[in-house]
Amino acid sequence: MSTLTYEDALSRTTSGNGLRDTVSQTFSMAWRATKKMRRNPEQFFDVTLQPILFTAMFAYIFGGAIAGDVKSYLPIMIPGILAQTVLTTCMATGVQLREDMDKGVFDRFKSLPIARIAPLAGPMVADLLRYTIAATLTFGMGMVIGYRPEGGVLGVAAAIVLAIFTGWCLAWAFTYIGTIAKSAQAVQGMSMLILFPLTFLSNAFVGVDTLPSQLAWFVRINPVSHLVTASRDLANHGQVTGQVWLTLAAGLVVIAIFAPLSVRSYKKHL
Template sequence: MTTATRTAADDTTKSAPKLPHPGPGIGHDEIPRRADPFAVVRHSLTLTWRSLVKLKRQPEQFIDLTLQPILFIVMFVYLFGGAIEGSTQDYLQFVLPGILVQTVVFASLGTGVGLCEDINKGVFDRFRSLPISRFAPLGGAVLGDVCRYVVSIAIVFGFGSAIGFRVQTGPLEVLAAIALVLVFAFAMSWIFVVLGVTMRNPRSVQGTAMLLGFPLTFGANIFARAETMPGWLQAWVDVNPVSHLTSAVRTLLVEGGSATGDALATLAWAAVIFAVFAPLAVHKYKTKT
């Protein structure tokens, strides 16, 4: 190559614009995101609306929320109520607050399944390409499911009232019981969100979630009093957060008196669950490939 040719090539190299280094692609942390807490809340609420629209377009998702609590109430009250409590009416007063808790806990299992389905469809790839907080898509899905929990609570109260359940306290206690259930279910949902963003198959998410849900609900004081159980089972029931929630709701709706101890224990469990699993879910979502 001649000196003139090398000089021309050098001039061309110097004058050529530098192209940007190719980025790692959509969905990585280099995408700008807003850390403003108000923006996080706004984005989460926007995606909550998406979840509500999804529910409107897929009303079949409400089938399990309506039929399951009705079946449990009928089965336990009329098949086992007389044997357990001596009177179906007395057992209805005892068990319905527990079935209210069980219904919402089981409803929270569906959060992880729905997330896994959306991830497999590529919906969350589009979310990851947006300049929004990584918390927003997950938080929006959970908040949207809270509306499902409200529907299930209404079904339990409505059907229970139709067959003879009566609240023995006032409206403030009822609102406190509902709020306590929703707060705990919101926290529990994050356990299943972790499953949803970690596992690749919605059926695997559902199966694992049920394995976690059954000991929490059937190993609690929902259907029978703890003192009637063997000692080894009582030890689990006494520390089970669902037992604390059930006792608090039962006190607020039927028994009256102070539910402060069980309510505080429930809120403490909810805070710990949220503090552990919400950041873990966001981390799993950010690093998911």
């Protein structure tokens, strides 16, 4: 009887996976991640408490100072909180990936006949549930304190879908960070250094016209600003503007860059 070397086994597990098999394996991994969430309810704390607390705090602390009153500030702020909440939520993808890799969870996937992208994409598909909860609670809390989006149900739903899509795309960047960082703490630190400037140096909470010229230049090219503007166009006016298409295109570019990088970096750990 001939012996099967590790290289031969690895070759067999990474070959023969077509698109249909890859999709099926990804959803299997997504179901595994969803069951893990059910057994660890604390994973939902950030997507349930953060939207409620941030929406209330920003509205009542900054509403009067920036817009004159809370009600006038809500159409500006709610789409900004939506972007901030979803992007902060997607940061957890890289942290959880690094934790699983450190615990040896991914070592069990080495000998399985699955596509190499499935263990990475599966948890990200499961995280769509977290994005949906965060986005829905943001608008729900906004309506409780007086926000009345003129875009109607369809406009709000479109803004939520756009934010979820953008968060899912950016999660690939944090997945890549998760595969190259040395620890989960390092992933969180690196992600914060990326997210906080992008979120707060945007038009999420204040108008661009109120900023110094050099800072305003960065805010205008900041991709988060495009997401916020597109969300405002959809939720407040029910309009599908060029900002919406630009945000969708930017998300696809992020996937095209970071999905292959993530898979390549992940393979180096095998």
